[in-house]
Amino acid sequence: MKICIFGAGAVGGHIAVRSSLGGADTSIIARGETLKAIRDHGIVVQAPEQELRATFSASDDPAALGVQDAVIVTVKAPALGDVAKTIGPLLGPETVVLFAMNGIPWWYFYKAGGPFDGRKLTTIDPEGQLWDRIGPDRALGGVVFSACSVVEPGVVRLAGAKNRLTIGEPGGADTARARRIAEVLTRGGLQTDVTETIRNTVWSKLLNNVASGIVATLTQSTVDVIAAEPPCERAMRDMLAETIAVAKAHGCDPGTEIDSVIGFMKALSHKPSILQDLEAGRLMEIESTYGIILRLAEMVQVDTPMLDLMVTLARLRAETAGLLGDVPNRIAQS
Structure with missing residues (x-):
């Protein structure tokens, strides 16, 4: 399975290492000193019980990495506009995009039911670029429970041994695409559960x-x-x-x-x-x-x-x- 991590901060770096250890062909979109560090020595995760390492193909140009089976977006909200503009070369007809971020997600009311079903939250998608260029039908929700920080470019420290990720479809279905990602990351040591109630x-x-x-x-x-x-x-x-x-x-x-x-x-x-x-x-x-x-x-x-x-x-x-x-x-x- 080809998985690209879009954003290599603390959460992105941690997930990237777990994805690689779980057997996925993992690549990373990064920039600046972080990109240089990843190219030089990969990513190190300093966990309480052990130190984890993995090396990756990394670039600041999505076109250099090609179409993926899944993209996991871990950037902060202010960078989502750039993600929408540049993610295109990573997307094939069946590519799923998992957004593992804090806060209420841009796709929140997609297939939500109720009086606000279908509403667009322009808080983090003010021009509708995520909705139009990626589409909520590709989206998976992701919630990360992990206290972590970047010690230096390419080095992530975990504050505790208990780290987990919960993912789910906006519409609540239990799908094969969500299960595939969960299996890879769990195999790599990050407990990843699929929920039918991601909200x-x-x-x-x-x-x-x-x-x-x-x-x-x-x-x-x-x-x-x-x-x-x-x-x-x-x-x-x-x-x-x-x-x-x-x-x-x-x-x-x-x-x-x-x-x-x-x-x-x-x-x-x-x-x-x-x-x-x-x-x-x-x-x-x-x-x-x-x-x-x-x-x-x-x-x-x-x-x-x-x-x-x-x-x-x-x-x-x-x-x-x-x-x-x-x-x-x-x-x-x-």
């Missing part, structure tokens, strides 16, 4: 992002330090309750208790990826990860006072740093 899993991961990323952006502290402060814990709990209310109003159940999320946060000595972006001077996903919750809340008339405040503060922090990398959320009908 529930999206919201479940979003709870972790909400609890950790916003306050971390404001404090530049690790998650455990933040959660140990009672006022911060109360703010986390309020944001989680509001997020769950929005999810349920849209017909989804994250299936996670607030106490469980808080317990996880108190044990997580890790800087969330959005804080890593701030400290590295990279564009931040404030709107596409957090602001979109406010827009979805408006659609179903759910009040979110704590989220309104905290997302606004995080947006101002990113804007002050010159790193507000995504556009204000807009929702348009298809």
Whole structure:
């Protein structure tokens, strides 16, 4: 199976190594120092229990890699426009594109049913390029549960031994194309499950992002330090309750208790990826990860006072740093 990883940050580098170890003919789209490092020595994943290594064909030009059976997109939301413009040479008639990213995905209302079925979220696809050039029929949803960071170009460190990926079809079907990808990655050591309710899993991961990323952006502290402060814990709990209310109003159940999320946060000595972006001077996903919750809340008339405040503060922090990398959320009908 030919799999191309589009984006070689922490998540992309980790998945690439697992794909290669799982037996796939794996290639990578990367650029700059990361591309040079991959060409020179491949990718190293520093896991708690062992060090993993793999080498790859890598390029900044998709045409150099050719048609794939699957493409796994792991870039941040601000880079999705470039993905849409350049991914074409990787796509054949049957190529599936798995989006393993944080936040509400661009295809969210495709085959969702209900009153908003078919709506386009222009938050991360403002010109409709992903919808038009890739198409939601090719898309698989992917939710990554892995605390990881880039130590240096081509070197990824995992914060814990428990890492998993959940994937699923927007329409809820249990398909052979999803199973093939899951089998490869699981064989490579990344537990990958196929779900028929991918939107529930999206919201479940979003709870972790909400609890950790916003306050971390404001404090530049690790998650455990933040959660140990009672006022911060109360703010986390309020944001989680509001997020769950929005999810349920849209017909989804994250299936996670607030106490469980808080317990996880108190044990997580890790800087969330959005804080890593701030400290590295990279564009931040404030709107596409957090602001979109406010827009979805408006659609179903759910009040979110704590989220309104905290997302606004995080947006101002990113804007002050010159790193507000995504556009204000807009929702348009298809």
